[in-house]
Amino acid sequence: MAIQFIVNGKQQSVDVPPNMPLLWVLRDTLGMTGTKFGCGMALCGACTVQIDGDATRSCITPVSSVAGKKITTIEGLSSDRSHPVQRAWIEVDVPQCGYCQSGQIMSAVSLLAKNAKPSDTEIDDAMKGNICRCGTYQRIREAVHRAADLHKTEAKPSRPHGTEDALEERALRAGGAA
Amino acid sequence: MSAGTITGIGRRSFLKTGVAGAAGLAIGFYLPGRFEALAAEPAAAATPASLNAWMLISPNDDVTIVIDKSEMGQGILTALCMMAAEELDCDWKKIRTEFAPAAKEYFNPAFGMQGTGGSSSVRSSWDPMRKAGAAAHDMLLQAAATQWNVDKSACRTENGVIYHDASKRKLTYGSVAEAASKLPVPQDVPLKDPKQYRIVGKPTKRLDTPDKVNGRAEFGIDVRRSEMVYAVVARCPVFGGKVASFDATKAKAVPGVKNVVEISRGVAVIANNTWSAMQGRRALDVKWDEGPNAAASSASISQLFADQMSKPGAEARKEGDAASALIGAKQNIVAVYEAPYLAHATMEPINCTADVRADRVDVWAPTQFQTVAQGTAAKICGLKPENAFIHTTYLGGGFGRKAGADFIIEAVEISKAIGKPVKLTWSREDDTQHDYYRPASYAKMAGGLDPDGWPVAWTTRIACSSIMEAWFPGSTKNNLDPTSVEGVANLPYAIPNIQVDYVRTEPGIPVGFWRSVGASQNGFFSECFMDELAAAGKKDPYEFRRHLLNKSQRQLGVLDLVAEKAGWDKPLSAGRYRGIAVLEAFQSFAAQVVEISVDRKARSVNVHRVVCAVDVGRVVNPANIVMQAESAIVYGLSSALYGEITIEGGRVKQTNFNNYPVLRIDAMPVIETYIVPSEEKPTGAGELAVPPVVPALCNAIFTATGKRIRRLPIRAEDLA
Numbered sequence: 056m057a058i059q060f061i062v063n064g065k066q067q068s069v070d071v072p073p074n075m076p077l078l079w080v081l082r083d084t085l086g087m088t089g090t091k092f093g094c095g096m097a098l099c100g101a102c103t104v105q106i107d108g109d110a111t112r113s114c115i116t117p118v119s120s121v122a123g124k125k126i127t128t129i130e131g132l133s134s135d136r137s138h139p140v141q142r143a144w145i146e147v148d149v150p151q152c153g154y155c156q157s158g159q160i161m162s163a164v165s166l167l168a169k170n171a172k173p174s175d176t177e178i179d180d181a182m183k184g185n186i187c188r189c190g191t192y193q194r195i196r197e198a199v200h201r202a203a204d205l206h207k208t209e210a211k212p213s214r215p216h217g218t219e220d221a222l223e224e225r226a227l228r229a230g231g232a233a
Numbered sequence: 234m235s236a237g238t239i240t241g242i243g244r245r246s247f248l249k250t251g252v253a254g255a256a257g258l259a260i261g262f263y264l265p266g267r268f269e270a271l272a273a274e275p276a277a278a279a280t281p282a283s284l285n286a287w288m289l290i291s292p293n294d295d296v297t298i299v300i301d302k303s304e305m306g307q308g309i310l311t312a313l314c315m316m317a318a319e320e321l322d323c324d325w326k327k328i329r330t331e332f333a334p335a336a337k338e339y340f341n342p343a344f345g346m347q348g349t350g351g352s353s354s355v356r357s358s359w360d361p362m363r364k365a366g367a368a369a370h371d372m373l374l375q376a377a378a379t380q381w382n383v384d385k386s387a388c389r390t391e392n393g394v395i396y397h398d399a400s401k402r403k404l405t406y407g408s409v410a411e412a413a414s415k416l417p418v419p420q421d422v423p424l425k426d427p428k429q430y431r432i433v434g435k436p437t438k439r440l441d442t443p444d445k446v447n448g449r450a451e452f453g454i455d456v457r458r459s460e461m462v463y464a465v466v467a468r469c470p471v472f473g474g475k476v477a478s479f480d481a482t483k484a485k486a487v488p489g490v491k492n493v494v495e496i497s498r499g500v501a502v503i504a505n506n507t508w509s510a511m512q513g514r515r516a517l518d519v520k521w522d523e524g525p526n527a528a529a530s531s532a533s534i535s536q537l538f539a540d541q542m543s544k545p546g547a548e549a550r551k552e553g554d555a556a557s558a559l560i561g562a563k564q565n566i567v568a569v570y571e572a573p574y575l576a577h578a579t580m581e582p583i584n585c586t587a588d589v590r591a592d593r594v595d596v597w598a599p600t601q602f603q604t605v606a607q608g609t610a611a612k613i614c615g616l617k618p619e620n621a622f623i624h625t626t627y628l629g630g631g632f633g634r635k636a637g638a639d640f641i642i643e644a645v646e647i648s649k650a651i652g653k654p655v656k657l658t659w660s661r662e663d664d665t666q667h668d669y670y671r672p673a674s675y676a677k678m679a680g681g682l683d684p685d686g687w688p689v690a691w692t693t694r695i696a697c698s699s700i701m702e703a704w705f706p707g708s709t710k711n712n713l714d715p716t717s718v719e720g721v722a723n724l725p726y727a728i729p730n731i732q733v734d735y736v737r738t739e740p741g742i743p744v745g746f747w748r749s750v751g752a753s754q755n756g757f758f759s760e761c762f763m764d765e766l767a768a769a770g771k772k773d774p775y776e777f778r779r780h781l782l783n784k785s786q787r788q789l790g791v792l793d794l795v796a797e798k799a800g801w802d803k804p805l806s807a808g809r810y811r812g813i814a815v816l817e818a819f820q821s822f823a824a825q826v827v828e829i830s831v832d833r834k835a836r837s838v839n840v841h842r843v844v845c846a847v848d849v850g851r852v853v854n855p856a857n858i859v860m861q862a863e864s865a866i867v868y869g870l871s872s873a874l875y876g877e878i879t880i881e882g883g884r885v886k887q888t889n890f891n892n893y894p895v896l897r898i899d900a901m902p903v904i905e906t907y908i909v910p911s912e913e914k915p916t917g918a919g920e921l922a923v924p925p926v927v928p929a930l931c932n933a934i935f936t937a938t939g940k941r942i943r944r945l946p947i948r949a950e951d952l953a
C-alpha cells in the first residue's frame with residue numbers, strides 16, 4: 056500500500072514495505088542521495104533529516120511513521136546554497152571528505168531553529184550525535200557561530216545570495232588558516 | 234548511458250606524447266567522454282580543446298583540470314588545480330574538475346601505478362603538473378601570437394587572457410585553445426620563479442566545498458545506473474574461512490529480494506533496494522567452513538608476538554654496538570609496548586557499482602588505486618585492461634582502506650553473475666569486521682643512559698604482520714618490511730648505538746595501510762620511550778629531545794616552534810598537564826604539545842588543547858595544511874582514546890560506532906597549527922600529524938599520573 060508524505064515541499068507516494076527505513080526510501084526509491092548512510096543504528100548522524108522540523112535519524116525511522124509528514128533533506132535547504140548554514144559552511148570551508156556534512160548541516164539547522172545563539176557547549180551537545188571521521192569539529196563549531204550571525208543579520212531585509220555568489224567564493228581567500 | 238562518462242581514452246586521447254615530465258610522465262592528450270559526446274554532434278562548438286592529459290579549455294574559457302588523484306578529504310583536488318593554475322595563469326574562477334579515468338598517463342611515480350596514498354600526491358604531482366601547466370601556457374601564447382602575427386615574446390598573459398600590449402589587443406584562452414591544441418608540445422618551458430607565485434602558497438578555499446554543502450557531491454555510494462540492482466554480501470566472519478553450503482529459500486522469500494548468488498568472497502543477496510538486500514542477508518542460511526584461524530584471539534596473538542622477542546629478527550637499523558653499550562651503561566630502561574589492530578572506519582562505508590557487459594566492464598568506485606581496480610575488473614571478466622573503465626567518485630574518507638580491491642572484486646563478480654549493473658554496499662558492521670586493519674604490534678624497547686642521563690644505547694625489537702607482503706607478495710627484502718618499522722628505524726636522535734630489529738609474525742588477520750601506516754604505532758613506541766629515557770635521566774622532555782636533535786634540523790625546527798607556541802617555558806594552570814612528541818612521516822615533519830587534565834576519580838582524561846607545528850617543505854595550500862593537521866590529530870586521538878579491534882574466535886568483536894567509538898565534537902580539543910616556512914620540495918600533509926599526538930597525549934598523562942601508558946588504547950585503569 057502506498058505511503059504518502061512530503062519531501063522538500065513535494066508530495067511523494069511510495070509503495071515499499073512499511074518498516075523500510077526512510078533513509079533507504081530517500082536514497083534508493085526516490086533517488087535523493089544527499090542523505091547518507093553511515094551506521095544504520097542512529098550512532099553517527101550521517102542520515103539526519105528533518106521531520107516536521109525536528110532533526111531525525113532517518114536510518115531508524117520506518118517510512119510508515121512519516122506518513123502525512125513534512126520531511127526536509129539537505130537537497131531542500133535551498134536551491135542555491137543560500138541557506139545561512141550552507142553559507143557559513145562555505146565561508147569557514149568546513150567539509151573535508153564531505154560525507155558527514157549533510158547530516159552535520161541538518162543537525163545545525165535544527166539547533167539554530169531552537170537556539171539562535173548557541174554557546175560552544177550547546178553546540179557540542181546538539182552536534183555530538185554527528186560523527187565526522189575527518190575531524191572537522193573545530194570548524195563546525197566556528198561555522199555554527201557564523202551561521203547564527205548570518206541568521207541574525209538576515210532578520211533584516213536580506214540581500215540575495217545565490218549560487219553564483221557562493222561559487223565566486225571559490226576565489227582565492229583566506230581559508231581560516233592560522 | 235551505460236557506456237559510461239569516459240570513453241575517449243584510446244581514441245583521440247594521448248595524440249601527443251612529446252614532453253616527458255621530470256618523473257617520466259608523458260604529457261598526453263585527454264578527452265573525456267562527456268565532451269566527446271558533444272563533439273559527436275556536428276553543431277556543438279563547445280568542445281574543449283585538450284592541451285595535455287590534465288588541462289582542457291572550452292571556447293567559453295572554462296578550464297577543466299583532470300584530477301588524477303583520489304579526493305578523499307585530503308584536499309588534493311584543490312592542490313592540483315593550484316599547481317596547474319599557477320603555471321597556466323588561468324582564471325581561478327573558471328576552473329572545473331573531472332576525475333581521471335584509469336590510464337598510464339596518470340600513474341603515480343611513487344607507486345608505478347595510478348593511486349593515491351602514502352602522502353605522495355603533492356610530492357609526485359608537483360613537477361608534472363607545473364610542467365604541464367607551463368607547456369600549455371606556452372602553447373596558448375604561441376597560438377595568440379600566430380593569430381596576431383607577432384612574436385610570442387611580445388605577448389603576456391593574465392588571468393586567462395593573452396595580451397599584446399603594443400597593439401592593445403587581447404584574446405581569451407578559450408578563443409585560442411583549439412589552435413593551441415594543434416601546436417607541438419614545447420620542451421622544457423621554464424617554470425616560474427617561486428617569488429612570482431600568486432596561487433601556490435596562498436591560503437585557498439577548497440574547490441569541492443560548494444558541492445559538499447548541498448548533497449550534490451557524488452560519492453561511490455551515491456552512484457545510480459539505469460536498471461541497477463542492489464547487493465550486500467555475507468562473508469565468513471572468521472578470516473580465511475569460506476562458504477561450506479547455503480540455503481537461499483528464506484532470503485528469497487524476503488520482499489524485494491531478487492537473487493542470491495555465491496561469489497568468491499561469500500554469498501551475495503541482490504534486491505531492488507539496499508535495505509531489502511540487508512533483510513535478505515539476515516534471513517540467509519549459510520554454513521561456513523571457518524578454516525585454520527577459528528581459534529585466534531587477541532590474547533593468543535599477543536602471546537605469539539611475545540614469543541618472537543627471543544627469535545632472530547631482520548635488521549632494520551644498526552649503528553655502533555647497542556648490546557654492549559647497554560651493558561656498559563649507567564642505567565638501563567626496558568619496556569614492552571603494544572598497539573592493537575585498528576579499523577579505518579571511513580565515514581562512507583565500503584561500496585562499489587559495477588556493470589559487466591560482453592565487451593566491457595564499468596566500475597564506479599571510491600577507490601584509491603585505479604590501476605588495481607582496472608586490472609582486477611578486467612581479469613574477472615576476461616577482458617583487456619583497456620576495456621575496464623574505472624570511474625572514480627569522491628571518497629567519503631579513505632585513510633588507506635579504499636586502496637583495497639576486495640569491494641571491486643565483489644561488485645564485478647556479482648554483476649557478471651547476474652548480468653545487470655549492481656551497487657554493492659557494505660554495512661557499518663561489514664566495514665568494521667572485514668577491514669584490512671592497522672597491524673597489531675608488539676615492541677620491546679631498551680635504552681641505556683650514561684652517568685649524566687644522556688642515552689648511549691637504544692634497541693627496539695618489533696613483532697607484527699607485514700603489510701607489504703600481504704599486498705605485494707615478494708616485495709620485501711630479507712624479511713624486512715620498512716612499513717613495520719618506520720617511526721622507530723628512522724629515529725632522528727643522536728644516540729651512538731642503535732639497533733632496530735623486525736620479526737615478521739603472521740597471525741592470520743588481514744592488515745593494510747592505515748593513515749600514517751607504521752608510524753602510527755611505532756611513533757607511539759619511540760616517542761613514549763624517549764619520554765621514559767628523559768624522565769630516567771631527569772631531563773625536561775623538550776630539552777632532552779632538543780639536545781639530541783642537533784643533527785636533525787627539520788625535526789628541531791618543528792620542535793622549537795611547537796614549544797614556543799605552546800608556551801613550554803611557562804607554567805600551566807593548576808590541574809593541567811602536557812606532553813610533547815616529534816616525528817617524521819613521509820618526508821614531512823611534525824611536533825605536538827598536548828595539554829590535558831585527568832579526573833582520577835572518574836578515571837577519565839580531558840584533552841584541552843593540541844598545539845601542532847609542521848614542516849612540509851614548500852606549502853602549496855596553507856589552509857589545507859591546517860585542515861589536515863586538525864583532521865589527523867582527531868584521527869590519532871580517536872585511536873589513543875578508544876581505538877581497539879579485538880579478535881575472538883578468529884573474528885572481530887567490534888561491530889559499529891557503539892563499540893568502536895571515535896572522537897565526537899564534545900571531546901574535541903582546541904587545535905592550533907603552525908607551519909615552518911620552507912623552500913624544500915613540497916611533501917604531503919594528510920598523514921603527518923597522526924603519529925605525534927598519541928605519544929604526546931600519553932606523555933602528558935604520565936606527568937599527571939606518574940603512570941606510563943604502554944598499551945593502547947588508554948584504559949580507565951591507566952588513569953586511576
Ligand code: FES
Binds near residue numbers: 115
Ligand atoms: S546512518 Fe543513521 S545515524 Fe548513522
Ligand code: FES
Binds near residue numbers: 151154156186190
Ligand atoms: S568531512 Fe569527512 S567525515 Fe566529516
